[in-house]
Amino acid sequence: MESSLGRLPHASIVDLAAAGIANDCALRGLVEALLREVTESLGIERAWLLCPSQPYERLWLYDSGKTECRQSKGGDRGLVRSVAFDCGALLVNEPHREAHFSAETDAPWGGAPCPLAAVPLLDASGPLGALAIAKPPGSLLDAADLAALESLAPVMSMALRIQDLASAAGPKVQAHHLIEALVQERTAVLSRGKREWELTFDAICEPLFLLDGFVIRRANLALAAFVGAGIRSIIGKRCHEVIASSATPCRGCPLGAPLPSHGELSLRGKTYRISTFPLPPGNSSIVHYRDLTEERRLGQQLSQTERMASVGRLAAGAAHEINNPLAFVVSNLETLELTLGALSQAVSRLQALRSLVRSGRVARALALLRSDDLLPVMAASQLAEAPQVLAECRVGVLRIRTIVDALRELALETSTVRVLENPVDVLHRAVTRAGEDARVLVEVQSSRRIPLEPHALEVALANIVRNAVQASCPEDPICARIAEDESAIVIEVRDNGCGMSKEVLTRVFDPFFTTRIVGSGVGLGLTAAYGIVTRHGGTIAVASEEGRGTVVTVRLPART
Amino acid sequence: MSEHTILVVDDEPSIRSALERTLRRENYRVITASSGEEGLALLKANPIDVAISDHLMPQMTGLEFLKLVRDRHQDVGRIILTGHADTEVAIKAINEGEIYRFLRKPWDDIELKVIVHLALEQVVLARENRQLLATVRQQGEYIRDLETLHPGISRVRRDDEGAIVLDEDEMRLLAL
Numbered sequence: 001m002e003s004s005l006g007r008l009p010h011a012s013i014v015d016l017a018a019a020g021i022a023n024d025c026a027l028r029g030l031v032e033a034l035l036r037e038v039t040e041s042l043g044i045e046r047a048w049l050l051c052p053s054q055p056y057e058r059l060w061l062y063d064s065g066k067t068e069c070r071q072s073k074g075g076d077r078g079l080v081r082s083v084a085f086d087c088g089a090l091l092v093n094e095p096h097r098e099a100h101f102s103a104e105t106d107a108p109w110g111g112a113p114c115p116l117a118a119v120p121l122l123d124a125s126g127p128l129g130a131l132a133i134a135k136p137p138g139s140l141l142d143a144a145d146l147a148a149l150e151s152l153a154p155v156m157s158m159a160l161r162i163q164d165l166a167s168a169a170g171p172k173v174q175a176h177h178l179i180e181a182l183v184q185e186r187t188a189v190l191s192r193g194k195r196e197w198e199l200t201f202d203a204i205c206e207p208l209f210l211l212d213g214f215v216i217r218r219a220n221l222a223l224a225a226f227v228g229a230g231i232r233s234i235i236g237k238r239c240h241e242v243i244a245s246s247a248t249p250c251r252g253c254p255l256g257a258p259l260p261s262h263g264e265l266s267l268r269g270k271t272y273r274i275s276t277f278p279l280p281p282g283n284s285s286i287v288h289y290r291d292l293t294e295e296r297r298l299g300q301q302l303s304q305t306e307r308m309a310s311v312g313r314l315a316a317g318a319a320h321e322i323n324n325p326l327a328f329v330v331s332n333l334e335t336l337e338l339t340l341g342a343l344s345q346a347v348s349r350l351q352a353l354r355s356l357v358r359s360g361r362v363a364r365a366l367a368l369l370r371s372d373d374l375l376p377v378m379a380a381s382q383l384a385e386a387p388q389v390l391a392e393c394r395v396g397v398l399r400i401r402t403i404v405d406a407l408r409e410l411a412l413e414t415s416t417v418r419v420l421e422n423p424v425d426v427l428h429r430a431v432t433r434a435g436e437d438a439r440v441l442v443e444v445q446s447s448r449r450i451p452l453e454p455h456a457l458e459v460a461l462a463n464i465v466r467n468a469v470q471a472s473c474p475e476d477p478i479c480a481r482i483a484e485d486e487s488a489i490v491i492e493v494r495d496n497g498c499g500m501s502k503e504v505l506t507r508v509f510d511p512f513f514t515t516r517i518v519g520s521g522v523g524l525g526l527t528a529a530y531g532i533v534t535r536h537g538g539t540i541a542v543a544s545e546e547g548r549g550t551v552v553t554v555r556l557p558a559r560t
Numbered sequence: 561m562s563e564h565t566i567l568v569v570d571d572e573p574s575i576r577s578a579l580e581r582t583l584r585r586e587n588y589r590v591i592t593a594s595s596g597e598e599g600l601a602l603l604k605a606n607p608i609d610v611a612i613s614d615h616l617m618p619q620m621t622g623l624e625f626l627k628l629v630r631d632r633h634q635d636v637g638r639i640i641l642t643g644h645a646d647t648e649v650a651i652k653a654i655n656e657g658e659i660y661r662f663l664r665k666p667w668d669d670i671e672l673k674v675i676v677h678l679a680l681e682q683v684v685l686a687r688e689n690r691q692l693l694a695t696v697r698q699q700g701e702y703i704r705d706l707e708t709l710h711p712g713i714s715r716v717r718r719d720d721e722g723a724i725v726l727d728e729d730e731m732r733l734l735a736l
Contacts, residue, residue: 320616323643327666328578334669335581389581392574 031069034156035062042148044133046114049121050080050105051129051160057081061108070108078102083118084130090118091146112137119149121157128160207289210279214238214249217284226289239287243267255285264292271296314410317512321403321522325396332389332396339386342379406524409459410511410531418451423489423556424482426452430461431480436469441477446484450556452536457556460532463525464493464552470516471550472497488538488555496549500542508542529554564680565589565606569599569613569625570641575665579612582669583676596620596628603633610637610679612663615649623649626657635687637679639663 035047039062049060056071074081077100083090092098093115095106106116118132133149135141198220201208207223209216216234224231227242240246240253244267249255253274254263260277275288349368356365424444431440468478472495479494500508500515507513509530514523526542533540537557544550566588568579576592583590591606593599597620599611611629615622626638640653643665653659660682661675707714717725726734 320643323665324572324575327643328572328574330666331578331582331669335578335585338585385581388577392577396574 030159031060032062032067034159035060035067036065038062038131038133038149038152038156041152042133042145044135046109047131047133048080048108049129049131050084052081052084052127059105059108063109072104075102078105079116080105080118080130080132083120083132084127087120087122087127089120089146089150090116091141091143092116093140106132107134115139115141117141117146117149119146119153121153121160123157123161128157131156206291208286209239210284210286211239211255212282212284214240214255216242223289255287256283314511317523318403318407321512322400325399329393329396329400332393335382335389336386336393339379339382339389342382346379403522403524406522406528409463409528410524417454419454420449421452421457422447422449423452423457423491426457427461427480427482427491430458431465433458433462434465434469436465436478439469439474439478440465441479443479443481446482446489448484448489448558450489450558452556453532456532457536460529460554461491461493463529464554467525468493468495468497468550468552471495471499484558488558491554491556492551493554494549494551499546499548499550500544501546505542505544563587563589564609565591566676567599567602567606567608567611567636568592569594569596569611569617569622571595571614571617575614579672582672586673586676588676596622596625599625600628600632603629603636608633608636609683610639610676612639612641612676615640615642615653623653623657626653626659630658635683637683639675639679641665641667 031049035049038047039045046061046063048062051058051060052074057074059070059072061068061070079090079092079095079098079100079102081102082100094113095101095116096113098106101107103110107114114134114137116132116134118130120130121128131149131153133141133145135145201218201220202222204220205222207220207226209219209223211217216237216239219231219234221231224234227234229242234242239255240249244250250265252263252265254261254276257276258278260275262276263274265272265274270291270293273290273292275290277286277288279285353365353368356362356368424442424447427442431437431442434440465478465480472478476496479492481490481492481494483490483492504515508526510523511527512523526540530540533554533556539555541553541555542550543553566583568576568583568590569592570576570579571594573594576594580590580592591602591608593602595617596613599613602608603611611626613622613625622640622642626640629636629638638657638659639661640649640657640659641663642649650662653662660679663672663675703714719725
């Protein structure tokens, strides 16, 4: 048997195991190869391997070149099984006489009792199983056979262990399962996310879709409803075919722009704002339609309402301003009427007296004079007051005229005629109009002519100059400067006067707002200036500091 | 005819003199103020029956002025004069200032006279009312004092037919 041991190529068993791993072949192939090696090296026919594993034990049977695998539920009987678990080698020539004999593991081919030898297969972690050989009935096994078997056991164990670690039941499967589970989970998340996004897109009640070039790749329900077709029938078609029934892209379509952009489109009597958002890379984009029709209508209505409201405010303000002088003029006229009545009574009394005296009835005349001497006295006192009453009437009427003039300025016919004029000339005329030639220093840095409504700017500037003059001391000069920057003519009127508080500053453009004492300012000057400058596409700004002065800056566009 | 005094408050001199002339013709004494503050000072120094005030004035508004008048001088009739029909001012005038009348600019002289006349009537009535109430209260106290001195003196007994029943003391007192 020494010779047979010598023949056994241990290395070849390990090679087999390694090849098994490399080829990822099944355990069966390896076991078969191993058992063949064992039988051939020992010169016997049959060998078997018991591998206890959960939940079944595997029993590999090798007989004359053929392998068979059985499964058993295990149990506590069987000589080979006890070798596997008790870890001691065994040699029995009459196994069926042993107490623990089990035909299943100890005589797997059945038939007459055979002599049997078995060795445990172990590694560091514990028992791997048992390797058994049998000789035909009638022959005997001896210690040399057992020793040969024992010398094979470690190699066998090692090969099994390597296979075990590396093959099917190893971490590869676990990793595979893990990856599979992960993939499933991710797939679920993705499909849920996709569904959620679809629902989100569908919840948006304005058409929203994704394009590849002009081809619709995704669309929400709103687009389907918008074009009156099912989503499936839209996908894959060109957007202009679906939406505008046109073979060419719509006019004003903002698609293809490298940045998010907007355009407007008229479709079936409605106006839409089209917003496109490019999706780099490639030429995909997201497109959003918003119906502006109602918004536009409301906006127009609102600005109309606002205009009406401001007209209303202006009318109420005008009525209030006019009512004051009107009130005392009306009352004074009544006073004058009474004065006139007293006067005419006095005159008729005088005529009566004169005719009495003429007809020689002097006594009668004296009696008449005595009877009612109060009348002339009353007439005289009323007459004495009359010039004052008249003067006040005149003041009231003049004030009403001032208000009406200011209102006319405000309503200065919005002429469509524009005349090319030099703002410097306009400013000079305005200063003259305000009657302040001596006090206003004009500094000219630009003489560029710009298109202006005739007279309008002159009125506006005169109002601004007048305010500056009235806000400052008579000896302080007012500075007016005309300059030019890249886009506008800038006219600046600066004074070192009393300035304004923040509260006043917020109201300077309000109609009928004035800081002057009653009767001396209408409060329409800056209102008119604002209207005129705005009409020219310009802006007017007032900066002021209490006690330091005020700067009014008018900017008029230099180009039309 | 007793002379009544009217206070006119307006920041505009022409309005003040127009009102003054109209009211003077009605034989009222008229004093004028150009602001609420001045009006309050005049009220302290003069016996005034009716105050007419403009609403929109710098500093103190007419409404604020008349509220103070109500708090400090109950007896003075209050009329507000305003240039525009602002419902909010009207509501406040009635609820907060307990204004007697609301006059609009331009006013009608006759309407003004009638309103001032009615306001004065009301002021006089209110004053008389208060005076009479004071008299009644005084007399009541007198009777209570008598009752403590002579119990039963303020009560009168009557029989079923309404005739006054006198006891012996009373008979004696009346020497019947």
